[in-house]
Amino acid sequence: MRAGIQLAVVAGLLGLALSTPAGAEARDIGRETLAPDDGWAAADGGTTGGSAADDAHVFTVTDRAGLVRALDGGSDTPKIIKIAGTIDANTDDDGDRLDCADYATDGYSLQKYLAAYDPRTWGSAKPSGPQEEARRASAARQAERVVLPVGSNTTIVGLGDSTNTAVLKGASLRVKDADNVIIRNLDIRDAYDCFPVWQPNSGGLGDFKTAYDNIWLSGATHVWVDHVTLSDKGHPDEKEPTYFGRNYLRHDGLLDITNASDLVTVSWSRLSGHDKAMLIGSSDSATGDRGKLRVTLHHNAFESLVQRAPRVRFGQVHLYNNRYVVPDDAHDYRYSIGVGTESAIHAENNAFTTPGHVEVADLVKSWNGSALHQSGSLFNGYPVDLLAIYNAYNSGSERDLTADVGWTPTLHGTIDSAARADKEVARGAGSGRIP
Template structure:
């Protein structure tokens, strides 16, 4: 189990810009059997999170390509297992290891050109797409999903083998934790869960939008999950470089990490979310009342850099958000908000630091839809203390979006909470894949 002294040493090393390494001739520490420390966020509740730490030797795998990874995942079985990822694994590959691109998945006559011609709102109108090209898109999307959606079962630990100079990478994949319990994902870079076949969703009140299918990691009804020292991004295919169709950016990515469908008891720590639009959704619908009492999530010592929105956006959940670092996009048009307060959410935000190199105002950091409460304390905005709640309410004075400070609960599952300034320096040096001391 990760000891408190190890955590303290990691923080100190991060602040000093240091990295631990094994002495010459010594073996590097095996992190694959680490378990979540007591009190380390919501995932430490009700017995804690141990992942595949009890796996026998026959269920410890080192994988180097998609086929090996699929075999190790064993169809999402609950058998305790440890999966170590070495090098770079591309999910968009066939059984022989050859790369697959969007043209390889397209079937039944699908093409982007034909799809755009068929559902142009100027001629198609505001009805939901239907007919041969939409059917061909669905069939093509199913072929890609078969390759890149990878199911992670209960009692599993997935770790990357590598350091900050040479991280383990899983690209193009969407890890699916559907109903899984007791999962650990650490020290891994996940990038570019690229959707070849976005669907057009008309809107009778406006232009509509493009919707994509894949998250780098998606928790649906998952419990006891610890995600630590991972890096998630769109690296390789940034959405900002995609074209505009029907007046909307042709998005290719959904979330980096989404926690939905009554998932519960999750800790996300020392991770980096970068260069993305919608980073993290906690709770997927205003009418999903089955989420009440669930979606208990702790986010600490994470970095959100150049994230446009959802860092996170929360519905229903009790979310402890502390000691995180935000570096928002430089242009005001590139940033919508950081913290989204939505239906029945209860966000307890402490000692987070925000950096805004452009013309972003503190009032742009919080946005509310049907939310009623936000606790915040110890916030730094470009090095100065601010009260995000007061700023939000002043900015929205007299509107239905005014928030109260009483979120109805007080976090207890944590050890030391540093000042925003101290955590800011530590996170800048210590968050992300390859940075576990």
């Protein structure tokens, strides 16, 4: 910085001008908007985020306090927020680090909570009483710090490249009932829940439920998520202990799209190292989602995920040119594409790489779904028909899926072969890799 200032002073004394080469303007990704054919988020007027922001509403932030001020409580004022360096949401107003003990209140402790609701003595009733009340109060204290509301007409971008990418740690970006939002070039990691709740009847055996997604779209429309990296980096759930015979999960989804969200494009992003990665549609009974949840997923890397890449209910989802990688040691892998109630997934030219114990039929699971369009799929380098293999493998145990999903995508760029997309996504997906 000092050398740059000195150079500018010398140039001024010599009457020289320092500028970019003629015809080459410095790129400002904060002003960039979604291309007119780039998926569902390009429909009905497109997605421009905060590109119209005046200079007073362009911010460069380096800590949580600055980010909170820039977000302005989720206001609809056009704004561009540029994140530099690493921002930790689990910090106080002075920037000092907060841990789970700092949020705990009203006598909450994990040991007391586990003792109070041990199924052997508590049974299968929903937790209630002093320790559950203390857990809720403690959780509310953490939520005040880590849940960051994103309002309409907002662009959030990270500064830097792959060697010094911007990081948002411990936060949950919540785009609720907002329209026209862009999130790009950012590593969002470890939305860590200090206070999971025990649900005795979940899944039949009980389970721990967590509160925070890295990004949660709830009733959001016209959203573009691009070149974002999403993970649990720092606190992988696989290293958490087991209580009541269940993994003590600390993370919810990486990117969930629910509650009638609509017109969303997720492109060139990397989702990795997680259990339930992406949920589109929150429940089978949410019939208000009909006609909504129109989502395009293209050129994304889904790596080391257990399930939900994505799991879809109701929505028309265009899934093309994505790269799926299941690592050799992934013995807990469940599925990649979840075909849920009234879902209409149009999957084209996606590439899957798996170890020997994962078969083609494992890639798709039906959750009361009825249809899946697929074409151009590659499995470990070989062309496969996901639909035909799914139906053959599951014959007699689940109803067959038909190929007619009732719609054909029209908003998309060039759809490459799965082999070419596999290589390009490996090189280009994730934060710090905008070309």
